[in-house]
Amino acid sequence: MRVLVVNGPNLNLLGQREPDVYGAGTLADAEQRCVAVAGELDCELTWVQSNREGDLVDAVQGAAGSADALIVNAAGYTHTSVALRDALAAVALPFVEVHVSNVFARDAFRHHSYLSDLASGVIVGCGIQGYELALRRLADLG
Ligand code: DQA
Numbered sequence: 195m196r197v198l199v200v201n202g203p204n205l206n207l208l209g210q211r212e213p214d215v216y217g218a219g220t221l222a223d224a225e226q227r228c229v230a231v232a233g234e235l236d237c238e239l240t241w242v243q244s245n246r247e248g249d250l251v252d253a254v255q256g257a258a259g260s261a262d263a264l265i266v267n268a269a270g271y272t273h274t275s276v277a278l279r280d281a282l283a284a285v286a287l288p289f290v291e292v293h294v295s296n297v298f299a300r301d302a303f304r305h306h307s308y309l310s311d312l313a314s315g316v317i318v319g320c321g322i323q324g325y326e327l328a329l330r331r332l333a334d335l336g
Contacts, residue, residue, distance in 0.1 A: 202269030224322035264289035290328035
């Protein structure tokens with residue numbers, strides 16, 4: 195299975211950014227852990243991070259024909275982006291939405307996601323381990 199992992203704005207700062215909220219793990223740590231799990235599950239991973247909404251839309255569009263499933267942490271765009279939602283609806287590939295922090299224990303504006311109702315599953319508040327859990331779930335779904 196080919197899995198595209200799409201990371202949104204400010205996730206490049208994981209490990210330095212609000213460590214009390216997001217923990218000490220970096221995005222590179224999350225990727226490394228997923229690469230290990232991907233080997234175990236015989237998955238092929240492509241890892242993308244951008245601070246720009248259009249780049250994320252392009253990455254999702256590019257998944258058509260090059261990936262079988264996605265893991266999406268759209269970060270702040272989760273709560274704002276109709277464009278990203280439309281891209282995910284257009285490619286119509288299964289995806290798991292991940293949030294490192296427990297968005298439901300945070301600001302009210304983080305309780306709504308433009309993506310969740312399209313997702314196969316949503317993992318929140320499990321730290322960077324959420325990415326591995328998402329990968330295992332997608333592999334189980336086949
Ligand atoms: C986040 C949660 C979002 O609300 C926030 O804007 C982020 C990261 C998370 O992984 O916990 O940047 O998606």
